[in-house]
Amino acid sequence: MSPLFALFTGAPGLPELLIIAVIVLVLFGKRLPSVMRSLGTSITEFKKGINDVSEEPTKSEESAHSESRSDA
Known part of the structure; x- marks a missing residue:
């Protein structure tokens, strides 16, 4: 097995990462x-x-609650 082929087998080690x-x-x-x-x-x-996406439903829920309170 050539050393160049050994470079591409398995997970890269420290020498390979340093070369990269x-x-x-x-x-x-x-x-x-x-x-x-x-x-x-x-x-x-x-x-x-x-x-922003995760906060939008909570804002709409708050406005829905405030509208239902003002209707009563």
């Missing part, structure tokens, strides 16, 4: 901070959207 990290740094070195910044912004916006 070096390749990523070489390819995206200058753009990496902006990519991470935009990734963080998108995660924050996603969480805000999830919270």
Whole structure:
């Protein structure tokens, strides 16, 4: 079995992960901070959207309760 083939069998170990990290740094070195910044912004916006969706039913329930109280 060749050493190159051993690189692609099983779960990647520490040497393989280090090789991948070096390749990523070489390819995206200058753009990496902006990519991470935009990734963080998108995660924050996603969480805000999830919270807004989960809060909408409670707001509509409150307005339904207040309307039923004002009708009585």
